[in-house]
Amino acid sequence: MKVILVDDEELIRLGLEKICLREGPDVEIIGSHRNGAEAWSQLSMLPPQGVDLLISDIRMPVMDGFELIERCRRSFPDLPVIVLSGFSDFDYARRALRFGVTDYLLKPIDKPELLSLLKRTAAARSSEESLSGGDSSALPSDPQPAPDHYVVERLKSLLESEYDQPLEFARLAERLGMNSSYISRLFKIETGQTLTEYLIGVRMSHAKKLLVEQPELKNYEIAEKVGYGDPVHFNKLFKKTVGMTPKDYKNAAYHPRSH
Known part of the structure; x- marks a missing residue:
């Protein structure tokens, strides 16, 4: 697995390199850079299959x-x-999750967590390669735990960071390099919910937060902020999911019944 490291702190890069090379799943460090510009100089020269994972700091100079x-x-x-x-x-x-990142690590780097992410990434890559070589429209009869977990967590991350966008199965599948029917069935098997049901739950959670934290917002404004252009549809979904209308939920939050 070809990996590029980017961090303006040399000690962090050296530490990452040490962990990756000593204990990572067949890792090859093909680049170690101080900032995004240096990294992009290398990346821009690589073919699409020339790198398998990018590990990058967020705040860097240049x-x-x-x-x-x-x-x-x-x-x-x-x-x-x-x-x-x-x-x-x-x-x-x-915020980086909105850019479609796989995951994030807090500094100081937790070694077991980094190794877990490396193994999941390598397993997902292996799974995708095997699927692309066969009939990816069919769910494997014995899916491996690591790739399945990676795909489901990646889908959750995308839905949670882009909940205000329309749900497009084809676009999600394309970003994961997989078949749309495959990821839909896999998500249902792993979570017990469809992608649509999960997204509704995420949207309603954000709607409840907005109702309490920004009570000045109109109903249609909240609907738009959580991905619904039709406030009537939003109202019906909210009542079905939460058990009361958005208005009643807001009133209950600001005027709780005394016991």
């Missing part, structure tokens, strides 16, 4: 991680990306 990831998405749309972040920059790491 070119930060966001710009690097954005450029990578144009040339390497399916490249798994793990972002690094200090605890004080945790919001940056969460």
